[in-house]
Amino acid sequence: MSLTVYTGPTGNGRKPTILLNFLNIQHTLHLFPWPTPEIKKDWYLKINPSGLVPSIVDGDITMHESNAILLYLADKYDTDGNVSYIKTIDPTAYWKQVQWLFFQSTQFTNATKMLLSNKHTKTTDEHTLARTYSALEKVYSVLEDQLSKNKFINGEKFTIVDIAFICGHFRMLERVRGTEYEIKNFAEKYPDFNQWYTTSIAIKEVKKGLEKVAAAT
């Protein structure tokens, strides 16, 4: 039985890399140089039919979808609950953890994708820009509210939920920082989020995870 993680330096690709830094487990990290045609080849499409990263193979289990992978790895290898809430110990926090991971992969990702798409198409259409900033305001306000009440997104503990949002936010910044598409006055509008992000990316395991994958670009 051995765990192999296939990944690369994308928003979602960094998630398992960071989590693995918190888990003291044997694994093979298959870090693709980026971009790579490998992920569209037959051998990889058998692991991940969408041709995306990340994916894992762990004995009988083959999985794609980054937040599903976070839940799986935490369930199997974070049995002391160092970076996750455990269902049998704290069911309420566990189910909120599942909820926030879905929120990250759906609403949060949709809003940040709209921004990246605007930059890509160089849109100046006011209606499109207004819709994008409204979607961003909606998701960052929800997170700001959480972080005004809790040290981390899902409570007083740093967890896989934080990892998911760090990677999404990092990805967005990486693409738009210093451009006209950057969200204006971010730190003033979302001070608690900003504080949480600054603190979180300084955590040794997070920092190393972001650097490690970045090094492959």
Next chain:
Amino acid sequence: MSLTVYTGPTGNGRKPTILLNFLNIQHTLHLFPWPTPEIKKDWYLKINPSGLVPSIVDGDITMHESNAILLYLADKYDTDGNVSYIKTIDPTAYWKQVQWLFFQSTQFTNATKMLLSNKHTKTTDEHTLARTYSALEKVYSVLEDQLSKNKFINGEKFTIVDIAFICGHFRMLERVRGTEYEIKNFAEKYPDFNQWYTTSIAIKEVKKGLEKVAAAT
């Protein structure tokens, strides 16, 4: 301890309604007339800060995100595994269940949303249309491949994974059927998906769930 489900006739809103038809449990169904300003009011935003449906309150647990809710309800109330795979009994199928629910909420929803957005903006831009059909082809091909090998999306059993995709596909059809945005030759391109969908929407509990919520429109 009592379960209340807040929902409406949206793609995601129908998911818990259908699942509840399979579960013989006491609950209160709070079915909003649609559209409704209620979901943007303070009382509801405390339950679901995004102001969307569905949401649930079950004792101490308040949750949003439709596929997270499917996982929660199945875990708590489908203890015999009638419409879900159970982690302790079949871990491989359980984790694939989690993976497919994320795939539905991310890649599948993104592709169908692009189509609905094209219809909404009445776009005739060839590049946009080509990108949309390519995204749709990608997700429906993945599902077609699954359904060429299995009776249902995640194996030989009808589960919450099927419920999630039925609702997404139903929503898409509801909006584009008979319009120029409809996916051409769908049944010929994806015969196994088409067969699965036809069979699935005829299941008594599914049919009733789609009708029940539709009646609120």
